[in-house]
Amino acid sequence: MHHRLAFIGFGTVAVGLCEILLEKAEMLENLGLTYEVVAVSDMIKGAVYDEEGLDMTKLLEMASSGEDLGNYPTGIKGMDSLATITETNADTIIEVTYTDVKTGEPATTHVKAALNAGMNVVSTNKGPTVKHVAELTELAIQNDVQYGFEGVVLAGTPVLNLARYTLAGNNITGFKGIMNGTTNYILTRMEEGMSYEDALAKAQELGYAEADPTGDVEGWDALGKVVILSNVVLGKRISIEDVEREGITGISMEDIASAKASGERWKLIGCAEIEEDGTFSASVKPMRLPLSDPLAGVGEATNALTFETDELGPVTIVGPGAGKRETGFALLIDLLNMD
Amino acid sequence: MHHRLAFIGFGTVAVGLCEILLEKAEMLENLGLTYEVVAVSDMIKGAVYDEEGLDMTKLLEMASSGEDLGNYPTGIKGMDSLATITETNADTIIEVTYTDVKTGEPATTHVKAALNAGMNVVSTNKGPTVKHVAELTELAIQNDVQYGFEGVVLAGTPVLNLARYTLAGNNITGFKGIMNGTTNYILTRMEEGMSYEDALAKAQELGYAEADPTGDVEGWDALGKVVILSNVVLGKRISIEDVEREGITGISMEDIASAKASGERWKLIGCAEIEEDGTFSASVKPMRLPLSDPLAGVGEATNALTFETDELGPVTIVGPGAGKRETGFALLIDLLNMD
Numbered sequence: 319m320h321h322r323l324a325f326i327g328f329g330t331v332a333v334g335l336c337e338i339l340l341e342k343a344e345m346l347e348n349l350g351l352t353y354e355v356v357a358v359s360d361m362i363k364g365a366v367y368d369e370e371g372l373d374m375t376k377l378l379e380m381a382s383s384g385e386d387l388g389n390y391p392t393g394i395k396g397m398d399s400l401a402t403i404t405e406t407n408a409d410t411i412i413e414v415t416y417t418d419v420k421t422g423e424p425a426t427t428h429v430k431a432a433l434n435a436g437m438n439v440v441s442t443n444k445g446p447t448v449k450h451v452a453e454l455t456e457l458a459i460q461n462d463v464q465y466g467f468e469g470v471v472l473a474g475t476p477v478l479n480l481a482r483y484t485l486a487g488n489n490i491t492g493f494k495g496i497m498n499g500t501t502n503y504i505l506t507r508m509e510e511g512m513s514y515e516d517a518l519a520k521a522q523e524l525g526y527a528e529a530d531p532t533g534d535v536e537g538w539d540a541l542g543k544v545v546i547l548s549n550v551v552l553g554k555r556i557s558i559e560d561v562e563r564e565g566i567t568g569i570s571m572e573d574i575a576s577a578k579a580s581g582e583r584w585k586l587i588g589c590a591e592i593e594e595d596g597t598f599s600a601s602v603k604p605m606r607l608p609l610s611d612p613l614a615g616v617g618e619a620t621n622a623l624t625f626e627t628d629e630l631g632p633v634t635i636v637g638p639g640a641g642k643r644e645t646g647f648a649l650l651i652d653l654l655n656m657d
Numbered sequence: 658m659h660h661r662l663a664f665i666g667f668g669t670v671a672v673g674l675c676e677i678l679l680e681k682a683e684m685l686e687n688l689g690l691t692y693e694v695v696a697v698s699d700m701i702k703g704a705v706y707d708e709e710g711l712d713m714t715k716l717l718e719m720a721s722s723g724e725d726l727g728n729y730p731t732g733i734k735g736m737d738s739l740a741t742i743t744e745t746n747a748d749t750i751i752e753v754t755y756t757d758v759k760t761g762e763p764a765t766t767h768v769k770a771a772l773n774a775g776m777n778v779v780s781t782n783k784g785p786t787v788k789h790v791a792e793l794t795e796l797a798i799q800n801d802v803q804y805g806f807e808g809v810v811l812a813g814t815p816v817l818n819l820a821r822y823t824l825a826g827n828n829i830t831g832f833k834g835i836m837n838g839t840t841n842y843i844l845t846r847m848e849e850g851m852s853y854e855d856a857l858a859k860a861q862e863l864g865y866a867e868a869d870p871t872g873d874v875e876g877w878d879a880l881g882k883v884v885i886l887s888n889v890v891l892g893k894r895i896s897i898e899d900v901e902r903e904g905i906t907g908i909s910m911e912d913i914a915s916a917k918a919s920g921e922r923w924k925l926i927g928c929a930e931i932e933e934d935g936t937f938s939a940s941v942k943p944m945r946l947p948l949s950d951p952l953a954g955v956g957e958a959t960n961a962l963t964f965e966t967d968e969l970g971p972v973t974i975v976g977p978g979a980g981k982r983e984t985g986f987a988l989l990i991d992l993l994n995m996d
Binding site: 480651 | 688818823828948951956959961963969970971972974976982989993
C-alpha cells in the first residue's frame with residue numbers, strides 16, 4: 319500500500335520511524351509498503367506541507383539540529399495539527415503528540431478528525447486508546463479506514479497483533495504481564511541488593527524514569543495498558559476506575575529477600591481475567607512469582623505479556639517496552655498491516 | 658476463504674483440527690474461514706471421498722470407535738493418498754501422515770503432488786520441511802497456491818507466523834530456543850533431584866517420550882527444527898549435516914547441581930546465528946543459561962524461541978510445543994492465513 323504520510327508531532331518516536339523508513343525502503347517495498355511524507359506539524363519544531371512530498375532526510379537533519387521546520391525550502395509553513403489533518407493531501411496520519419492519559423487530548427481530537435476525514439491513523443499515543451478505544455475503532459470502521467495503535471502497550475513488541483492475527487482462532491480469556499520497564503528495572507536492581515531510592519535514581523539516570531516517577535512506580539502506566547488490553551483483546555468496555563491499582567513503592571528490601579528465599583520474585587503485574595461465569599477482574603499490583611513462571615525471568619527494563627488462550631494455554635511474548643526505534647517500529651507494524 | 662478439505666492421514670492431529678473446526682465454526686466464519694471436508698485417506702483407518710462433502714462428526718465418531726472409514730454411508734471408498742490428492746474436488750490438502758525426517762517420505766510426495774495439482778497444502782509434517790522447504794515453497798509460488806507448515810516447529814505456538822508477519826520489517830539475524838518438550842521436561846525433573854533414568858521413565862509414562870527416546874534425548878527432533886528455522890526465517894539453505902548436535906544424555910546430576918549453585922540452568926538449546934561478516938553457525942546442544950535469560954524460566958514440556966531482531970532486539974515467544982489440540986490448531990493458523 320502507498321501512503322501519503324503526515325506527522326502530527328515530530329519527536330523521538332517520529333524520528334525513530336523516519337529512520338527505519340529511510341534505512342529499510344527497499345525491504346519495505348518488497349513487503350508492499352511505499353510512502354511519501356507530505357506534511358509535518360509539531361508544536362515546537364514547526365510545520366511544513368508540500369503536496370509534492372518532503373525530503374525526509376532533510377526533515378530529520380532540521381529536527382536534529384533544532385532548525386525550525388518553517389525554514390524548509392519549499393511548501394506551505396505553519397499549519398497547525400487540525401489544518402494538517404483536514405487541509406492536506408495526506409491519507410495516513412502518524413499521531414505522535416504528547417500523551418495525556420487523563421484527558422486523552424489533544425490526541426483524541428486529532429485521531430477523530432483524521433478518521434472522520436477518511437484518513438488512516440497510526441499512533442503510539444496511549445491517551446486516545448485508554449479513554450476511547452472502542453469508539454475510535456468503531457469510527458474507523460464507519461469511515462472505512464484503519465486505526466492502528468500497536469505501540470501503546472509494549473512499544474514495538476507486537477502484543478496486539480499477536481492477539482489479533484497470530485493467535486486468531488483462540489478465545490483469549492485473560493492476560494498477565496510486565497508492562498512497565500521502569501519498575502521492572504528497579505525491582506531487578508533491588509533483587510541485587512540496591513535500595514529502592516538508589517535503583518530509582520539509576521533508572522532516572524538511564525532515562526527510564528522521569529523526574530517525577532509517579533506514573534511508573536505507582537502503577538498508572540501499567541494501569542492504562544491493562545485498560546487498553548481489556549478493551550481490545552478481551553472485548554470489555556472498562557475505564558481506569560475499574561482496575562485495582564498498587565505500585566511498587568511499598569515493597570521493602572525485606573519483602574524482596576523473603577521472596578528470594580522462597581525461590582520467588584516480585585514483579586509489578588498487570589492482569590485481567592474473564593472467569594467462566596463471566597466475572598471480570600483486572601488489577602495492577604506487585605506479585606510474588608515462582609521462578610517457574612515465564613514472567614519471573616524477565617529482568618531489566620524488558621516487558622512481557624502472557625495471554626491465556628483456550629487452544630494453546632498460556633502463550634507469552636517477551637520484548638522491549640520502550641525505546642526510540644522500538645516504538646517507531648510499532649508504527650511501522652501498523653502501516654504494514656493496512657490493506 | 659472457503660476450503661474443500663482432504664485429509665491425508667487421519668490421526669491425532671487431524672482429529673484435533675476437526676474438533677476445533679466443529680466447535681468453532683461460527684468464530685471461524687467471522688474470521689472469514691468456511692470449509693467442507695470432501696475426502697479422508699488414512700492407511701490404517703480407511704478412505705472415503707464424497708464430492709458433496711462428508712459429515713465431520715460422523716468421521717470423528719468412526720475414527721474414535723475404530724470403525725473403518727470404508728463403512729461411511731456415502732461416497733467412494735478406498736482411494737489412496739495420491740488418488741485422493743489428484744482425483745477429488747478438494748482444493749486444500751491437510752497432510753498429516755507419519756513423519757520420516759530421514760527420507761521426508763511419503764509426505765514430500767504428497768505435498769509435491771498437491772502443489773503441482775494447484776492445491777493448497779497445510780501440514781504439521783516435519784519430513785518435507787526439513788528436507789525440501791525451499792523447493793516446496795518455490796513450487797507453491799509457481800503454482801499460485803500456498804504451503805503452510807506452522808506446526809512443524811513449536812506446534813500451535815505461532816513462531817513462523819510471528820517471524821513472517823508480526824515481526825515483518827525486522828532483519829532477523831538469529832534464533833535460540835527450547836524446541837523439544839521431552840528433554841525440557843526431563844531437565845526440569847532432574848533439577849528437582851530426579852535421576853535422568855527416572856525422569857525419562859516419567860516422560861514416557863506421560864506420553865512425552867517414545868519407547869525409543871533417541872529422537873528427543875539425542876537432539877534429533879530439535880535439530881530438524883533448527884534446520885527448518887534456519888532455512889525459513891534466516892533464508893539459508895542448510896541440511897541436518899550442517900548443524901552441530903549434542904543431546905542431554907551426557908548431563909549428570911553433578912552438572913545440574915553445579916549450574917544450580919551458580920544461579921544457572923541447563924537447557925537443550927537449538928540456535929543459529931548469522932554474524933555481521935556473514936558467517937553462519939547452527940547447533941543443538943545443552944547450555945547453561947543464567948536465570949535472567951527468558952528461556953531459563955521455561956520449565957516442564959513448554960517450548961520457547963527467541964528471535965534476534967535488528968529493531969527490537971531479542972523477542973521471545975513461549976508456548977506449547979506439542980499436544981493434539983495445540984498441533985491441530987497450527988493447521989488452523991495456516992488455513993486462516995490463506996488469502
